[in-house]
Amino acid sequence: MPIGIIVNALSVLVGGIVGTIVGDRIPAEFKEKMNMVFGACAMTMGISSIVLMKNMPAVVLSVIVGTILGMLIHLEEKIHAGCAAMQKLMNRFVTSSGSGLPEEEFRAMFLVTVVLFCASGTGIYGSIVSGMTGDHSILMAKSILDFFTALIFACTLGAAVSAVAVPQFLLFFVLFLCSGLILPLCSDIMIADFKACGGIIILATGFRMIKVKMFPVADMIPAMILAMPLSWLWTTFVLPLVS
Secondary structure (H helix, E strand, C coil), rough: HHHHHHHHHHHHHHHHHHHHHHHHHCHHHHHHHHHHHHHHHHHHHHHHCCCCCCHHHHHHHHHHHHHHHHHCHHHHHHHHHHHHHHHHCCCCCCCCCCCCCHHHHHHHHHHHHHHHHHHCCHHHHHHHHHHHHHHHHHHHHHHHHHHHHHHHHHHHHHHHHCCHHHHHHHHHHHHHHHHHHHHCCCCHHHHHCCCCCHHHHHHHHHHHHCCCCCCCCCCCCCCCHHHHHHHHHHHHHHHHHCC
């Protein structure tokens, strides 16, 4: 039973709805400062994962090649289109006064929200562990942070934030089902490099949240698919040659 995944998705859904309802009552200055705080928290989560890195060349190569692949298939543009569709769908069910943001800024912030909730190494790894061992503690801890993050984001972005719960649940549930095949093939080194790769993406997401630099975080997502295979190739074939 994917209890952790269900709780995590509900935390985003409920947090987004609550934030949409109370958003007008929260001062703009408070929301702006909280966005900066969550950006700092995201960067902290990213750094805490990056320090676990075992094979830096493999992780760096994963990020570079994965980002190139994402740009070639125009992944960010496709996610933008999906974000727009989710926004229209959710606004039919939850009334919002509107974000008040320019369209381009809204899409940029919403994209950051999608990546933060769906592409974190913690969430993906937690889903795999949950399916393999039945330990939901990682996803439960993530749910607490996600609830408040969704609430604050929804104060600015509106009901569209709640819709992120749908792709998040689908992604994590697929990983939950496939965990029996994935985890036995992974070594501790591969998992550490995978977390580090996710940490780089989350760190870049944090920079976008505080509007320091607009990293192509959506285009970077394919890097997480490459991280463990490249880590295995590096450990198995390259290191013995250079050692």
